[in-house]
Amino acid sequence: MRKTTILIVLVSGLAMAVPAHAQNREHLLMTADLKILQQQNQELANTLVQVIQLLNDTTKALSTRIDQTNEAIRKGFADQSLTLNTTAGDVRKTLAQTQDAATRLGELKEEVEALRTSIPAMLSRLTPPPDPSFAPDPNAVSAAGGAAPPGPVQVPPSTLGLSPERMFNTALSDYGGGNYVAAIQGFQEFIKTFPTSPRADDAQQYIGDSEYLQNHLEQALAAYNLVIQTYPKGDQIAWAYYKRGQVQSRLGQTANARVSFEAVVKQFPDTEPAIMALSRLQSLDSTPPPTPARGR
Numbered sequence: 001m002r003k004t005t006i007l008i009v010l011v012s013g014l015a016m017a018v019p020a021h022a023q024n025r026e027h028l029l030m031t032a033d034l035k036i037l038q039q040q041n042q043e044l045a046n047t048l049v050q051v052i053q054l055l056n057d058t059t060k061a062l063s064t065r066i067d068q069t070n071e072a073i074r075k076g077f078a079d080q081s082l083t084l085n086t087t088a089g090d091v092r093k094t095l096a097q098t099q100d101a102a103t104r105l106g107e108l109k110e111e112v113e114a115l116r117t118s119i120p121a122m123l124s125r126l127t128p129p130p131d132p133s134f135a136p137d138p139n140a141v142s143a144a145g146g147a148a149p150p151g152p153v154q155v156p157p158s159t160l161g162l163s164p165e166r167m168f169n170t171a172l173s174d175y176g177g178g179n180y181v182a183a184i185q186g187f188q189e190f191i192k193t194f195p196t197s198p199r200a201d202d203a204q205q206y207i208g209d210s211e212y213l214q215n216h217l218e219q220a221l222a223a224y225n226l227v228i229q230t231y232p233k234g235d236q237i238a239w240a241y242y243k244r245g246q247v248q249s250r251l252g253q254t255a256n257a258r259v260s261f262e263a264v265v266k267q268f269p270d271t272e273p274a275i276m277a278l279s280r281l282q283s284l285d286s287t288p289p290p291t292p293a294r295g296r
Helices: 002-126 164-176 180-193 200-213 217-230 237-250 254-267 272-286
Strands: none
Touching: 164 180, 164 200, 180 200, 200 217, 200 237, 217 237, 237 254, 237 272, 254 272
16 A cells, blocks of 8 residues: 555656646747847847948938039039020120111211212302302403403302211300300201201200290290101100290290190100299299289
Protein backbone atom coordinates (compact mmCIF):
# COMPACT_ATOMS: atom_id res chain seq x y z
CA MET A 1 0.00 0.00 0.00
CA ARG A 2 2.82 2.33 0.83
CA LYS A 3 4.54 1.62 -2.43
CA THR A 4 1.37 2.37 -4.30
CA THR A 5 1.06 5.76 -2.65
CA ILE A 6 4.64 6.71 -3.52
CA LEU A 7 4.08 5.73 -7.13
CA ILE A 8 0.98 7.89 -7.39
CA VAL A 9 2.88 10.84 -5.98
CA LEU A 10 5.71 10.39 -8.47
CA VAL A 11 3.33 10.11 -11.37
CA SER A 12 1.48 13.25 -10.23
CA GLY A 13 4.76 15.20 -9.89
CA LEU A 14 5.85 14.12 -13.37
CA ALA A 15 2.53 15.19 -14.76
CA MET A 16 2.85 18.60 -13.18
CA ALA A 17 6.48 19.05 -14.35
CA VAL A 18 5.67 18.53 -18.02
CA PRO A 19 3.33 21.64 -18.44
CA ALA A 20 5.82 23.91 -16.66
CA HIS A 21 8.55 22.96 -19.07
CA ALA A 22 6.23 23.59 -21.99
CA GLN A 23 5.34 26.99 -20.59
CA ASN A 24 9.01 28.02 -20.36
CA ARG A 25 9.59 27.06 -23.95
CA GLU A 26 6.63 29.13 -25.13
CA HIS A 27 7.91 32.10 -23.14
CA LEU A 28 11.31 31.74 -24.75
CA LEU A 29 9.71 31.65 -28.19
CA MET A 30 7.71 34.78 -27.44
CA THR A 31 10.80 36.54 -26.15
CA ALA A 32 12.68 35.62 -29.29
CA ASP A 33 9.79 36.87 -31.44
CA LEU A 34 9.72 40.10 -29.44
CA LYS A 35 13.41 40.66 -30.00
CA ILE A 36 12.95 40.00 -33.70
CA LEU A 37 10.13 42.57 -33.80
CA GLN A 38 12.24 45.07 -31.89
CA GLN A 39 15.09 44.55 -34.33
CA GLN A 40 12.73 44.98 -37.31
CA ASN A 41 11.30 48.17 -35.75
CA GLN A 42 14.81 49.51 -35.31
CA GLU A 43 15.61 48.71 -38.93
CA LEU A 44 12.39 50.39 -40.03
CA ALA A 45 13.26 53.46 -37.94
CA ASN A 46 16.71 53.62 -39.48
CA THR A 47 15.21 53.27 -42.95
CA LEU A 48 12.70 56.02 -42.15
CA VAL A 49 15.49 58.35 -41.04
CA GLN A 50 17.35 57.67 -44.26
CA VAL A 51 14.21 58.34 -46.34
CA ILE A 52 13.60 61.62 -44.48
CA GLN A 53 17.21 62.68 -45.04
CA LEU A 54 16.88 61.77 -48.71
CA LEU A 55 13.67 63.81 -48.95
CA ASN A 56 15.37 66.80 -47.29
CA ASP A 57 18.30 66.59 -49.69
CA THR A 58 15.94 66.26 -52.65
CA THR A 59 13.88 69.26 -51.43
CA LYS A 60 17.02 71.39 -51.08
CA ALA A 61 18.16 70.40 -54.55
CA LEU A 62 14.73 71.20 -56.00
CA SER A 63 14.65 74.58 -54.20
CA THR A 64 18.08 75.43 -55.57
CA ARG A 65 17.01 74.41 -59.06
CA ILE A 66 13.79 76.43 -58.78
CA ASP A 67 15.74 79.49 -57.58
CA GLN A 68 18.14 79.14 -60.49
CA THR A 69 15.23 78.76 -62.92
CA ASN A 70 13.45 81.81 -61.44
CA GLU A 71 16.63 83.85 -61.68
CA ALA A 72 17.11 82.79 -65.30
CA ILE A 73 13.47 83.66 -66.06
CA ARG A 74 13.78 87.03 -64.27
CA LYS A 75 16.95 87.82 -66.15
CA GLY A 76 15.30 86.78 -69.41
CA PHE A 77 12.32 89.04 -68.71
CA ALA A 78 14.67 91.87 -67.77
CA ASP A 79 16.60 91.42 -71.00
CA GLN A 80 13.34 91.30 -72.98
CA SER A 81 12.06 94.41 -71.19
CA LEU A 82 15.30 96.23 -71.95
CA THR A 83 15.08 95.15 -75.56
CA LEU A 84 11.45 96.25 -75.78
CA ASN A 85 12.24 99.60 -74.15
CA THR A 86 15.12 100.13 -76.54
CA THR A 87 12.92 99.18 -79.48
CA ALA A 88 10.14 101.48 -78.24
CA GLY A 89 12.64 104.32 -77.89
CA ASP A 90 13.87 103.71 -81.42
CA VAL A 91 10.28 103.65 -82.68
CA ARG A 92 9.48 106.92 -80.88
CA LYS A 93 12.62 108.49 -82.28
CA THR A 94 11.73 107.29 -85.75
CA LEU A 95 8.19 108.64 -85.39
CA ALA A 96 9.53 112.00 -84.21
CA GLN A 97 11.91 112.12 -87.15
CA THR A 98 9.06 111.16 -89.48
CA GLN A 99 6.87 113.90 -88.06
CA ASP A 100 9.69 116.41 -88.40
CA ALA A 101 10.21 115.30 -91.97
CA ALA A 102 6.48 115.57 -92.67
CA THR A 103 6.43 119.07 -91.15
CA ARG A 104 9.42 120.08 -93.20
CA LEU A 105 7.85 118.62 -96.33
CA GLY A 106 4.71 120.62 -95.61
CA GLU A 107 6.77 123.78 -95.23
CA LEU A 108 8.64 123.02 -98.45
CA LYS A 109 5.32 122.46 -100.21
CA GLU A 110 4.11 125.84 -98.98
CA GLU A 111 7.35 127.47 -100.08
CA VAL A 112 7.13 125.89 -103.52
CA GLU A 113 3.51 127.00 -103.81
CA ALA A 114 4.53 130.49 -102.68
CA LEU A 115 7.26 130.56 -105.32
CA ARG A 116 4.84 129.42 -107.98
CA THR A 117 2.28 132.07 -107.09
CA SER A 118 4.74 134.89 -106.43
CA ILE A 119 6.84 134.56 -109.59
CA PRO A 120 4.25 136.37 -111.77
CA ALA A 121 4.00 139.13 -109.18
CA MET A 122 7.78 139.34 -109.08
CA LEU A 123 7.95 139.62 -112.84
CA SER A 124 5.34 142.38 -112.82
CA ARG A 125 7.36 144.23 -110.23
CA LEU A 126 10.48 143.97 -112.34
CA THR A 127 8.65 145.68 -115.24
CA PRO A 128 6.64 148.50 -113.66
CA PRO A 129 4.31 150.53 -115.85
CA PRO A 130 5.78 153.75 -117.23
CA ASP A 131 5.18 156.93 -115.29
CA PRO A 132 3.06 159.20 -117.49
CA SER A 133 4.44 162.25 -115.71
CA PHE A 134 7.95 161.32 -116.74
CA ALA A 135 8.93 162.12 -120.32
CA PRO A 136 12.60 161.62 -121.09
CA ASP A 137 14.24 164.33 -123.13
CA PRO A 138 15.22 162.86 -126.47
CA ASN A 139 17.86 165.52 -126.83
CA ALA A 140 19.49 164.70 -123.51
CA VAL A 141 22.96 163.29 -123.89
CA SER A 142 25.37 161.76 -121.46
CA ALA A 143 28.78 163.08 -120.66
CA ALA A 144 30.24 160.64 -123.17
CA GLY A 145 28.13 162.13 -125.92
CA GLY A 146 25.59 159.27 -126.17
CA ALA A 147 22.00 159.13 -125.08
CA ALA A 148 21.48 159.42 -121.34
CA PRO A 149 20.67 156.04 -119.79
CA PRO A 150 17.35 155.75 -118.01
CA GLY A 151 17.35 155.98 -114.23
CA PRO A 152 17.46 152.83 -112.07
CA VAL A 153 14.21 151.00 -111.65
CA GLN A 154 13.09 150.89 -108.03
CA VAL A 155 11.85 147.38 -107.22
CA PRO A 156 9.81 147.03 -104.05
CA PRO A 157 10.91 144.36 -101.59
CA SER A 158 9.57 140.91 -102.32
CA THR A 159 8.79 137.86 -100.20
CA LEU A 160 10.06 135.57 -102.94
CA GLY A 161 11.88 132.60 -101.45
CA LEU A 162 11.05 133.38 -97.82
CA SER A 163 9.87 130.47 -95.70
CA PRO A 164 6.59 130.81 -93.76
CA GLU A 165 8.45 130.84 -90.45
CA ARG A 166 10.86 133.54 -91.55
CA MET A 167 8.14 135.74 -93.05
CA PHE A 168 5.96 135.41 -89.93
CA ASN A 169 8.86 136.11 -87.57
CA THR A 170 9.86 139.17 -89.60
CA ALA A 171 6.38 140.66 -89.23
CA LEU A 172 6.30 139.65 -85.57
CA SER A 173 9.61 141.42 -85.02
CA ASP A 174 8.11 144.62 -86.48
CA TYR A 175 5.11 144.20 -84.20
CA GLY A 176 7.29 143.73 -81.14
CA GLY A 177 9.33 146.80 -82.09
CA GLY A 178 6.22 148.97 -82.34
CA ASN A 179 6.48 149.32 -86.13
CA TYR A 180 2.79 148.48 -86.55
CA VAL A 181 2.46 149.67 -90.15
CA ALA A 182 5.24 147.35 -91.32
CA ALA A 183 3.86 144.57 -89.12
CA ILE A 184 0.41 144.88 -90.74
CA GLN A 185 1.96 144.75 -94.21
CA GLY A 186 4.08 141.76 -93.26
CA PHE A 187 1.17 139.80 -91.78
CA GLN A 188 -1.05 140.63 -94.75
CA GLU A 189 1.67 139.40 -97.12
CA PHE A 190 2.01 136.24 -95.01
CA ILE A 191 -1.72 135.50 -95.25
CA LYS A 192 -1.69 136.20 -98.99
CA THR A 193 1.32 133.97 -99.61
CA PHE A 194 0.47 131.15 -97.18
CA PRO A 195 -3.32 131.21 -96.78
CA THR A 196 -3.48 127.61 -95.53
CA SER A 197 -0.76 127.99 -92.91
CA PRO A 198 -1.81 127.05 -89.36
CA ARG A 199 -0.50 130.47 -88.30
CA ALA A 200 -2.69 132.43 -90.70
CA ASP A 201 -5.23 133.11 -87.93
CA ASP A 202 -2.42 134.34 -85.69
CA ALA A 203 -1.32 136.74 -88.42
CA GLN A 204 -4.87 138.08 -88.83
CA GLN A 205 -5.15 138.49 -85.06
CA TYR A 206 -1.89 140.45 -84.98
CA ILE A 207 -3.27 142.72 -87.69
CA GLY A 208 -6.21 143.53 -85.43
CA ASP A 209 -3.90 144.08 -82.46
CA SER A 210 -1.70 146.40 -84.51
CA GLU A 211 -4.70 148.46 -85.58
CA TYR A 212 -6.03 148.56 -82.02
CA LEU A 213 -2.69 149.75 -80.63
CA GLN A 214 -2.77 152.57 -83.17
CA ASN A 215 -6.28 153.43 -81.94
CA HIS A 216 -7.71 152.48 -85.34
CA LEU A 217 -10.81 150.96 -83.77
CA GLU A 218 -12.88 150.48 -86.93
CA GLN A 219 -9.96 148.73 -88.68
CA ALA A 220 -9.31 146.60 -85.60
CA LEU A 221 -12.98 145.60 -85.46
CA ALA A 222 -12.87 144.55 -89.11
CA ALA A 223 -9.68 142.54 -88.53
CA TYR A 224 -11.17 140.66 -85.55
CA ASN A 225 -14.32 139.95 -87.55
CA LEU A 226 -12.13 138.39 -90.23
CA VAL A 227 -10.58 136.07 -87.64
CA ILE A 228 -14.03 134.94 -86.52
CA GLN A 229 -15.38 134.52 -90.05
CA THR A 230 -12.33 133.01 -91.73
CA TYR A 231 -10.82 130.87 -88.96
CA PRO A 232 -13.73 129.62 -86.81
CA LYS A 233 -11.73 126.55 -85.75
CA GLY A 234 -8.43 128.32 -85.12
CA ASP A 235 -6.81 128.71 -81.73
CA GLN A 236 -7.36 132.49 -81.77
CA ILE A 237 -11.14 132.41 -82.06
CA ALA A 238 -11.86 132.93 -78.33
CA TRP A 239 -9.50 135.89 -78.12
CA ALA A 240 -10.97 137.32 -81.33
CA TYR A 241 -14.47 137.35 -79.78
CA TYR A 242 -13.15 138.96 -76.60
CA LYS A 243 -11.11 141.62 -78.41
CA ARG A 244 -14.01 142.38 -80.72
CA GLY A 245 -16.20 142.97 -77.68
CA GLN A 246 -13.49 145.20 -76.22
CA VAL A 247 -13.38 147.32 -79.39
CA GLN A 248 -17.18 147.44 -79.59
CA SER A 249 -17.32 148.61 -75.99
CA ARG A 250 -14.89 151.43 -76.76
CA LEU A 251 -16.93 152.39 -79.81
CA GLY A 252 -20.03 152.66 -77.61
CA GLN A 253 -21.65 149.58 -79.14
CA THR A 254 -22.65 148.17 -75.75
CA ALA A 255 -25.24 145.69 -77.02
CA ASN A 256 -22.83 144.27 -79.61
CA ALA A 257 -20.08 144.09 -77.02
CA ARG A 258 -22.36 142.13 -74.71
CA VAL A 259 -23.07 139.63 -77.50
CA SER A 260 -19.34 139.17 -78.16
CA PHE A 261 -18.51 138.66 -74.46
CA GLU A 262 -21.40 136.24 -73.97
CA ALA A 263 -20.22 134.24 -76.99
CA VAL A 264 -16.83 133.79 -75.34
CA VAL A 265 -18.35 132.67 -72.02
CA LYS A 266 -20.77 130.20 -73.66
CA GLN A 267 -18.56 128.74 -76.36
CA PHE A 268 -15.19 128.72 -74.58
CA PRO A 269 -15.83 128.26 -70.83
CA ASP A 270 -12.97 127.76 -68.38
CA THR A 271 -10.56 129.68 -70.62
CA GLU A 272 -8.71 132.90 -69.89
CA PRO A 273 -10.71 134.91 -72.47
CA ALA A 274 -13.95 133.59 -70.93
CA ILE A 275 -12.90 134.68 -67.43
CA MET A 276 -11.98 138.13 -68.71
CA ALA A 277 -15.20 138.36 -70.74
CA LEU A 278 -17.26 137.47 -67.66
CA SER A 279 -15.57 140.29 -65.79
CA ARG A 280 -16.38 142.69 -68.63
CA LEU A 281 -20.02 141.53 -68.61
CA GLN A 282 -20.26 142.26 -64.90
CA SER A 283 -18.77 145.67 -65.57
CA LEU A 284 -21.38 146.31 -68.26
CA ASP A 285 -24.17 145.22 -65.89
CA SER A 286 -22.97 147.59 -63.17
CA THR A 287 -22.76 150.57 -65.53
CA PRO A 288 -25.96 152.66 -65.31
CA PRO A 289 -27.66 153.46 -68.61
CA PRO A 290 -27.10 156.97 -69.95
CA THR A 291 -29.63 159.59 -68.84
CA PRO A 292 -31.61 160.94 -71.81
CA ALA A 293 -31.17 164.65 -72.48
CA ARG A 294 -34.09 166.89 -71.57
CA GLY A 295 -35.81 168.50 -74.48
CA ARG A 296 -36.07 172.22 -74.59
